[in-house]
Amino acid sequence: MIRRSLFGLILCLLMAAPVAAQETTQDTTPAPVRVALDTSAGLIVLEMDPRAPVTVANFLRYVDEGRLDGVSFYRALDMGAPGGLIQGGTNGDPARVLPPIAHEPTSQTGLSHVEGTISMARFDPGTATGDFFIILGPGLTSLDASARDPVGFAAFGRVTQGLDIARAILTAPRSPTAGEGDMVGQMLEPKIEIRTARRVE
Numbered sequence: 375m376i377r378r379s380l381f382g383l384i385l386c387l388l389m390a391a392p393v394a395a396q397e398t399t400q401d402t403t404p405a406p407v408r409v410a411l412d413t414s415a416g417l418i419v420l421e422m423d424p425r426a427p428v429t430v431a432n433f434l435r436y437v438d439e440g441r442l443d444g445v446s447f448y449r450a451l452d453m454g455a456p457g458g459l460i461q462g463g464t465n466g467d468p469a470r471v472l473p474p475i476a477h478e479p480t481s482q483t484g485l486s487h488v489e490g491t492i493s494m495a496r497f498d499p500g501t502a503t504g505d506f507f508i509i510l511g512p513g514l515t516s517l518d519a520s521a522r523d524p525v526g527f528a529a530f531g532r533v534t535q536g537l538d539i540a541r542a543i544l545t546a547p548r549s550p551t552a553g554e555g556d557m558v559g560q561m562l563e564p565k566i567e568i569r570t571a572r573r574v575e
Contacts, residue, residue, distance in 0.1 A: 408534065408574040409437055413447065414567040415543055418508075418536035419574060420492055425483040429494055429502070429530035432475045434573070436463075436504050441470045442571035449507075449553075449560050450544050457511025460543045461495055462568060464504035471503045478528045479519035485529035488513040490537055493529040508533060508540050 407422040407430070422430040436442050447462035464470040477499040480486060487493060487509050495505035509517075519526035533540060543566050552561035 407434065409434070409571055410574050411442075411536075411571050412569045413539065413543075414569065415447075415546070416536060416539035418539050419534050420531050421534045422531045423483070423485060423529075425485060426478045426528060426530035428476050429478050429528045432472070432494075432502070433506065433530060435472065436470075437571045437573060441472070441504060442568055445470070445504075445568050446562075446565035447543050447568065448562055448565045449557065450546060450548060450562055451560050452544050453511070455512070457489070457509065457514050458544050459507045459509055459514065460540055461505060461507040462566075463495065463506050466505075474501045474503050476500060477502065477525065478530070479524070479526050480529055481519035481524070481526070483529065485518075486513070487515050487517040487527065487529055490533040490540075491529050492531045492533065493517065493527045496527065499525045502528060510537075510541055510544050 406424075409420045409422070411418040411420065422434070424430065441464065445462060445464055445467070447460050448465055449461035450458065451461075452458040477496070479499075485491065489509055489511060491509045491513070492506055493509065494502040495507055496502040516523075517527045518529075543562070546562055546566065547564075548559060549561045549563035550559055552563065553559060
């Protein structure tokens with residue numbers, strides 16, 4: 375009787391072992407949050423980076439509250455071989471803009487302005503609201519926080535689909551006179567509408 379009980383106990387332990395091992399190796403990392411921009415030029419899908427939690431939360435609030443529906447990509451800075459960027463968002467519309475957020479420099483997040491990176495447009499640090507830009511070409515790592523510029527810009531994600539669409543927007547027609555200061559000649563004409571911005575399930 376004792377031998378049978380001992381054998382049964384060992385058998386139960388052996389049967390349970392693989393299950394326990396399987397449970398400890400399960401990946402509990404949450405799935406990345408993606409946002410689809412349905413634009414008049416085509417679909418662009420963005421993936422949020424959790425290393426920039428404040429900036430990501432701000433962008434997702436604009437998305438979830440529909441504040442980016444009907445806005446546009448309105449600026450394209452084409453620098454040729456060094457790269458360029460396209461900028462879009464609320465463009466100062468008081469009906470859409472939320473309070474500015476704290477600045478998250480790349481020196482804190484570990485991100486960099488390589489091709490496909492999405493980052494926040496701003497004036498002074500801590501003034502970013504609902505405008506963003508996408509890096510195109512070899513990248514503009516000069517926008518990272520560095521010894522030359524300890525602040526830089528706040529990168530918070532990357533393009534995972536539609537980089538070709540973003541490149542096409544970069545070369546779209548621009549007004550020769552619209553814009554202020556250094557931005558004269560960088561304003562898209564016509565603008566590229568962002569019809570909707572939605573989380574991708």
